[in-house]
Amino acid sequence: MLFRSPLTPNPKPQAPNPFLLTDSKQNYVFILIQNYVLYPQFSVIMYSEIKSLEALKELLDKNECVIIDFHTIWCPPCKNSEEDFKKLASKYSNIKFARIDVDEVSDVSKKYNLKCLPTYICFKKGQNIDCLEGVNHEELEKKAKKMLNSY
Secondary structure, three states: OOOOOOOOOOOOOOOOOOOEEEOOOOOOEEEEEOOEEEOOOOOEOOEEEEOOHHHHHHHHHHOOEEEEEEEOOOOHHHHHHHHHHHHHHHHOOOOEEEEEEOOOOOHHHHHOOOOOOOEEEEEEOOEEEEEEEOOOHHHHHHHHHHHHHOO
């Protein structure tokens, strides 16, 4: 999915390199790196997909504040909430945001006792400090603010 800059409402990428995209007038360059997008003003959306428990452990060890979205691809509320989760990730650059497909990484359901999807878990210094079950992005944003202001 191509993220759009507020300056370019309908870019039409026309570049041969899949990592460098420009709009039809060649005004803006978008650099795609995995799940990151660098906009012309060079802000980065911090969002990644976790594919294993080892990768999750590494993410939690390397980052002070982390919010994980536990989801599946077949879950309609999970699909509908993905765009709001990405917006929240772009708003709070001090927090690392990630998503885990619980069908791909089946051990996480048992490890974190997931009862419904989507479930958002907030981690501070590797410790599970808060949890939100179901879709409620206003509440998730409150938890993100609280996480930044705590300790």
